[in-house]
Amino acid sequence: MKRSIKTSAILAVSAVSTLIAVGCASSFLKYDKSDEMKKISEFDDRVKIETNEPPEEAATTPTPAAADSGAVKAVATPSPTPAKAAAKPTPPPAPKKEAKKKGAKETAKAVLVSTKHEPELEGQEGFVGRRPIKDPFRAGEKVVHEVSYFSSTAGRLTMSVRPFAQVNGRKSYHFNTAIKTASVFDMFYSVDDYVSAMVDFETLIPSVFTLHVKESGQLREARFLFDWDKKTANYWEKKVTKKDGPEEKKLSFEVPEYSQNIFSAIYYMRVFNWEVGKENSFRVADTAGSGENLIFRGKAIKREKLSTDAGDFNAIKIKPEVQLKNNFKPVGDIFIWLSDDDRKYILRIESKIKIGTLVSEVVSIDPGKDE
Template sequence: MEGVRSMKYGLTAIFAGIFLSGCASTFLKVENPDVLRPDKEFERAVVIEVPEAEPGTEEALIATAPPAAEEKPAAPAKTVKGAKKTVPAKAAAEKTPAKASKKAVAPARREPDLEDDKGFQGRRPLKDPFWIGETVVHDVSYFKVSAGSLTMRVDPFAQVNGKKAYNLVTHIKTYDTFSKLVYGVDDKVVALLDFEQLIPRVFTMTVKESNQAREVRSFFDFEKNEANFWEKKITKKNGVEEKKMKWEILPYSQNVFSAAFYMRLFAWEDGKEYAFRVADDGENLVFKGKTLRREVLNTDLGPIKAVVVKPEIILKGNFKPIGDILIWLSDDDRKHILRIESKIKIGTLVSEIVELKPGKAP
């Protein structure tokens, strides 16, 4: 499944299985859904609170927190440490003399040095591109045949171990005809990104496809600079499988799903290269992207000014091939993903915007 890894870094990770995993006519039936229940280690490490879902919305994926909200004060010491790291820093700054306070407010540079700091004050963007209720829908086509839809949403804020987090949702679903004739996919990922530090705390993934069903949970513990990954999977070929991983990560690393949103924070000026860290599958990588050009993209919504970005991945200082991929971002403060084009071994995969709801400004 070489295609899966390459597509992952083209911000179309969830598409890969659609086209490269073979043919089937229906979704895999899971006789006992309990075998895919989230790992208890994850539930012990992470307390997630989300707003009550409005009628008709999809919130089941991240409803993995213990049911009793009042248990939150009794969370493990790890949770309390997580709160201490960011909150007292602000309080301490307020208690220091004015001169010291000025130095604290105006650091020499935004961390980490790898990342561009234009448009930021510390870790926070001067203009927040993530508006609650924002919904971007793409039509995904293969060999110019519509195969499915990609939806990227910003849902109401969540709390992860007591900290405010962006609730970023990605959902890929094949159309009925494609599911019956070729391959069926109904995959959903939620990335919970810390509001203040813009680092991923959690991602959860539910995979429902023709040849597999899968539940994935990941927790980035930046107190220990450690990534934790749990996966439970059922396939036609191998039955029930389970995978656990833990590895050391670098500060401010994104995961592959938060990266699609995180890249929208940068200015993407002409000819300038942008970079940030990504941790995935036991590896520490660097995402790099460069603006190739600015152009007007003709879409179903009409012409939209766009920035065309060419991404690449660096592993241990060396370029890691990910295929021929281009990403179109809206040329404004929001940097919506308008189009993704990826040439794979057989044909070209194209995902392009067909619907946009801007959401409510913060």
């Protein structure tokens, strides 16, 4: 249980934790049917995902913010402005149809839109209905962390916001998280994992995620689908390990309304207002295969200046804990730092383990842009 929550809060730290405990394995696990693992027909039949990915552009160099602002700017070389196409003639206006008069009930129904934020445990501050007053996400955003252990670079964690996707016809955020080990650690254990999580734009609840795991000890493909009409979660997994060979798993379980999954949770933290001494909570469906549901709760413990390779930031330090079976428990010695601004970038994650401390800290930020 503890391991799955670490994954939700710090994908980098949990993944790199395995590097310390395993033996020597200098290359990725090979499997001659790896392409077949990516085909999970039951998921593919139920989910249609349409993405609008732009062509790859030259990377921009972010300019670190001054210590007193906490903001991040990017400097990019402007591209030439393309010539405008000739204006098309304006078609004649279509004849107006007589509008049907609405009855009093219809009018009232159209006007009365709830602005209350649900569920109540998440509070009301900073929301209008399910939407945040200040949306922290921008298409093209990319936050890159260096993950270190005993001051040695263990790998890179990348958290990015892709252009909006359509999931079964609904506009959705497209969050992507990737972890890759550094070459020096590849001698011991190689990791090249990534997950895409789709979150509905209007309701901010996740619909699906796709997980791809490529490591020295295992290959794994997992798919997850929330069926909010039935309040159920569906999980499919195909896995190959050196020890056990190919395995498959399918799981279905009930989930409370407005639950995040363990991969959308790290992004959902950013929609809340964080004030020192106050707590924010939300539900999480433990989609690591156990079928358990829990409540994440984070407490902002202090504001501080944070100096990183990406610059100096005003930051808020948060201590997370989880509630399982009505008992709140700390998630080990883990702390998360968010930028103290409207974007709430994840700047640093720190986790104490049995020997030493794993640290994931920002080295570059591309703020993205409005779509």
